[in-house]
Amino acid sequence: MEKYIGKSVYKGTAIGPVSVLKKKDSLVKRIHIDNTAEELKRLDAAKERTMTQLGQLYEKALQEVGEVNAAIFEVHQMMLEDDDYQDAIHSMIQNEEVNAEYAVAVTGDNFAEMFANMDDEYMQARSADVRDISNRLVRNLSGEEQIDWSTMEPSIIVADDLTPSETVQMDKSKILAFVTVHGSTNSHTAILARMMNIPALIGVPLELEKIHNGTRAIVDGREAVFYLDPEEEQIRQAEAAQQTEQRLRSLLAEYKGRESVTKSGRKVNVYANIGSVSDVAYVLENDAEGIGLFRSEFLYLGRDSLPDETEQFNAYRQVLQMMAGKKVIIRTLDIGADKNVDYLGLGKEDNPAMGYRAIRICLEQPEIFKTQLRALLRAAKYGTLAIMYPMIISVEEVLDIQKIVAEVAKELEEEKLPYVIPEQGIMIETPAAVMMSEELAEHVxxxxxxxxxxxxxxxxxxxxxxxxxxxxxxxxxxxxxxxQMTVDGAHKHGKWVGICGELGADTTLTTRFVQMGIDELSVAPSMVLNVRSKICEME
Incomplete structure (x- = not known):
């Protein structure tokens, strides 16, 4: 038995065999080749297989995570066909007379390092994409078998970290848990685990080469422990924990269809946070009363240009229609800080968290802002929409926003396009906004x-x-x-207040939030019933 401590990103218990996703790029050997022409033919055939796989991944992602998130695989196809990338591989095979696997691996490393050393964060992120593409090409050259998810039994997925392409390929019904050596609480793996309600650990100090597929393991998401080849007593304890969790899930299921009301009759709306159109399925599955945060910036990420008005309008309208009249609060573009896009030319900042981000970009580049507002006002005809503006610090910013909204409404009126000006609010994210909450509440x-x-x-x-x-x-x-100051400032002017950050799902604080006067809590879909049960059992 081996015991490892990590960091939990979703609590729960899983028992089952491990499936280790090992990175094999370090095992590529340099081999002298006499017939370089044949080697180039082999490279072309592997490239075609890779292009076909990426196309299939795009179609699968399109169904599961929506067009915006699927676009990463179109980017991978373009990078695979990049002339500089291909010329470097061809040149190495011909001039150094080496095997294609080695040429691809070395070229991939060189290009990845080049991207990683760039100042721009978006370009740095492309480093992982180049490695992902090169590794796939090497696997196709070497004839390495891809994991066949259709025949694999349900497993605990163990990896160094997981790329978007790896997670999209997976049959979600076969995943018992995630365990990664690296990654963060905001990684693709962590987000997926929270959406799917499955245990996940990151930062687990494993030596993947020493772990064999099929080895029995336990993931204890509550204590953040990973047991490899556990003893019978540990398995019994884990099974007991699973039974307890199942009973809790059954009890929570009883809260489906109920309002989130305390025993004394106080109503608190429990909404869900989402990042894409496809996430609405998790919102409906967990019976949220609305969407308290639709992170619209995900429409802008992982692409080479701004989404146009039509693309945004269709995404917003689809979410509103799927929610069938329930409130949907869409946050306007919140790019900057840890979310950067190359095509906006934001540049490198010494302190990006306090820099050119969110509403500051929108007010400095109003044409970008107007495109999004046009899409939002038009989509508002199809459901109960509310717009939320991030990183507000002053009344002047709110007044500037209102002028732009009025200009957009006038344009739509003149173009005879149907629209609605919906409820509009702001995010309270800075001490400045808290201190100005009474004044701000008069205008939103x-x-x-x-x-x-x-x-x-x-x-x-x-x-x-x-x-x-x-x-x-x-x-x-x-x-x-x-x-508390924010709640008091809003309620003084008869305005409602919600929480959409991670703290909203912290059930140790739910009672205090309700006592403070919080009117709405927006949480990950998987936490909706937990929070509702806490509210319903309050006096």
Missing amino acids: DFFSIGTNDLTQYTLAIDRQNNRLDRFYNPHHEAVLRMI
């Missing part, structure tokens, strides 16, 4: 508190810096007092 319909940023700005701690974990305390009394 609601507040939504983004506790992730509010915590880091209040405590002056970068929430992305793992070295500061021991100091980062979202329960800090200063943060909770900020929340």
Whole structure:
């Protein structure tokens, strides 16, 4: 038995065989080739197989995660056909008379390093894409078998980290849990685990080469422990934990269809956070009363140009129609800080969390903002839409936004395009917004508190810096007092207040939030019933 400690990104217990996704790029050997022409033919055939696989991945992703998120595989196809990339591989095979696998691996490493050393964050992120493409090409050259998810039994997926292409290929019904050596709480793996309600650990110090597929294992998401080849007593304890979790799920299922109302009759809306159109399925499955945060920036990520008005309109309309009259709060573009896009030319900043981001970009580049607002106002005809503006710090910003909204409405009126001006609110994410909450409440319909940023700005701690974990305390009394001040400022003017940050799902604080007067909590879809049960059992 071996025991490893990691960091939990979704709690729960899983028991089953492991399926290890090992990276084999380091095992490529340099072999002298006499017939370079034949080697180039072999390369072309592998390239065609790779292109076909990427096309199939795009179609699968299109169905599962929507067009915007699927676009990464179109980018991979373009990168695979890039002239510089292909010329470098061909040149190495012909001039150095080496095997195609080695030429691809070396070229992939060189290009990945080149991207990684660039100043721009978007281009740095392409480094992982180049490695992903090169590894796939090497596997096709070497005849390495791809994992056949249709024949594989349900397994605990163990990996160094997981790329989007790896997670999209997976048959989600065969995944018992995720365990990765690297990754973060905001990684693709973590997001997927939370959406799917399955246990997941990151930062587990494993030596993947020493782990064999099929080895029995236990993932304890509550204690953040991974047991490899566990003893019978540990298996019995894990099975007992699973039975307890199943009973809890059955009890939580009883809250489906119920309103989130305390025993004394206080109603608190429990909404869900999403990042794409496809996430609505998880919202409906978990019976959320609405969507409290649709992160519209995901429409802008992983692509080479801005989404146009039609693409945005169709995405917003689809979500509204799927929610069938339930409220959908869409946050306007929140790019910057840890979310960068190359085509906006944001440049490198010494302190991006406090830099050119979110509403600041929209007010500085109003044409981008107007395109999104046009799509939102047009989509508002198809359901109950509310618009939320991020990173507000002053009344002047709100007044500037209102002028732009009025201009957009006038344009749509003149073009005879149907539209609705919906409810409009702002995110409270800075101490400045908290201190100005009474004044701000006079000009908007609601507040939504983004506790992730509010915590880091209040405590002056970068929430992305793992070295500061021991100091980062979202329960800090200063943060909770900020929340109370915001509620008081809004309620003074009859406006409602929600929380859409991670803290909203912290059930140890649910009672306090309700006592504070919070009107709405927006959480990951998998946490909706947990939070509702807590509210319903309150006096």
